[in-house]
Amino acid sequence: MESEITLHIVLIKPTPNVVFGLQKGSGSNYETIQKQISTSNDLSFTFTVKVKGERSKDTFPKLSGSFVQGPTDNKFVYIDIGTAAGQPDTLWSRRLKIPLTGITWQDIDSLLGNSMLEAIVAGTDKDGGPNCATVKPFEGWHLKHT
Known part of the structure; x- marks a missing residue:
């Protein structure tokens, strides 16, 4: 059985004056959507993913869709930053x-x-630039009522 769920990412205090956006698609066939320039406020991204699998034989749900990247046992989503998000006038x-x-x-x-x-994630790395690579430590996903 297949269904969809909504996911929401909050970037806490991302590096100012940098564009952040959600990557849709993968490889060379992708676009950056929900682009936002950081100020002093947190940024957020909301999107849906497909849920597949059988509870009786799959320990965890299988997630897929146009925002989902990676191998079966290590799925993730990308936030593109700076020039990777289409911002030409940045060092990042x-x-x-x-x-x-x-x-x-x-x-x-x-x-x-x-x-x-x-998921709530730090937007700025230890070097003062935008947080990048795999989020560490990652607090995980939590239920949010809207």
């Missing part, structure tokens, strides 16, 4: 990898009505 060219691992069948079951799973 990075991508932030947000893991989809850890989303359980119980998480899927908890999504009723106007709710989604949310």
Whole structure:
């Protein structure tokens, strides 16, 4: 059985004056959507993913869709940053990898009505630039009611 769930990413205090956007598609066939220039505010990205699998034989749901990247056992989404997000006038060219691992069948079951799973991630790295590479530490996905 296939269904869809809504995911929401919040970037806390990202590096100012840099464009951040959600990557849709993969390889050389992708576009950056929901582009936002950071100020002093947090940024957020909302999107849907497909959920597949059988509870009786799959320990975790199988996630797919136009925002989902990576191999079966290590799915993630990308936030494109700076020139990677189409901003020509910046020193930054990075991508932030947000893991989809850890989303359980119980998480899927908890999504009723106007709710989604949310990940809260630091937007600035230790060097003062935009956070990039795989998010560490990653606090995981949590239920959010809208």
